[in-house]
Amino acid sequence: MSKDRRTDDPVVLQKALGNFIRAFGLHQPETTPCGQAIPVSEAHALGELAQEGELRQVELSRRLRLQKSTVSRLVGQLSARGWLERVPAPEDGRGVVLRLTSSGRRAAQNLDDARRERFSRLLESIPDQERAGVLHALDVMVEALGE
Template identity: 75%
Template sequence: MSRKHSADDPAALQAAVAGFVRAFGLHQTETTPCGQPISVSEAHAMGELAQDGELRQVELTRRRRLQKSTVSRLVGQLTGRGWVERAQAEDDGRGVVLRLTPAGRQAAQNLAEARRERFARLLDSIPAHERAGVLHAFDVMREAWDGDR
C-alpha cells in the first residue's frame, strides 16, 4: 500500500484495483491476460458456452452482466469468427440459442488451456502461506461490489 493512503482511504482501494488491472493486462482490450488474441468479453462468453453446450442469448447477457446490445455485438463478433452459431429457441420463437461450432469448441479448448497454464504460473508465484488470503480477498471484493449495486 502506498504511503500516501491509509487502508480506510477509498483512493487506496482505487489505486490497488487500477494497479491490478494494469498488471493483469485487463486494460488491453484485444487480448486476454493469458495472451490469447481475443477480447476478455469474448473469452468469457466462449467459456460459458463451452461449459453449458448452449445458452440462450438472454442468459449469456445475465451471466456476463452486460447490456443486451453489448452481447448482441459480442455474439456477432464470435459468429463472424466462425466460433458461434445462433438458432431460434424451440420453445420460444423470439428466443435465440447460442452454440459453439466445432471451430468454436477448439478455440474454447485452446483458451481454457492457456488460462490454466497462466493461472498455474501465477499461483506458483504467490507464496503458499498467502494463497488462501489472496483468494479470500477476491471473494470479499466481489461480494462488496455486488452489494454496492
C-alpha cells in the same frame, strides 16, 4: 500515515486495483490476460458457452454482466468468426439458443489451456500461506461489487 487510515482510504484501494489491472493486463481489452489475441469479452463468452453447451442470449448477458445490446454485438462478432451459431431452442420453437461451432469449441479449448497455464504460474508465485487470503479477498471484492 497509520495502517488503519490507509485501509480506510478509497484512493489506496483505487491505486491497488489499478496496479493489479495493469499487471494482469486487463487494460488491454483486445488481448486476454493469458496472452491470446481475442477481446476479453469474447473470451468470457466462449468460456460460458463451452461450460454450458448452449445458452439463451439473455442468460449470457446476465452471466457476463453486460447490457443486451453489448451482448448482441458480441454474438455477432463470434458468429462472424464462425465460432457461434444460433439454433432453435429445443423446448420453445420460437426461442433461440447460442451454441459453439466445432471451431468455436477449439478456440474455447485453446483459451482454456492458455488460461490454465497462466493461472498455474500465478498461483505458484503466491506463497502457500497467502493463497487462502488472496482467494478470500477476491471473493469479498466480488461480493462488494455485486451490491
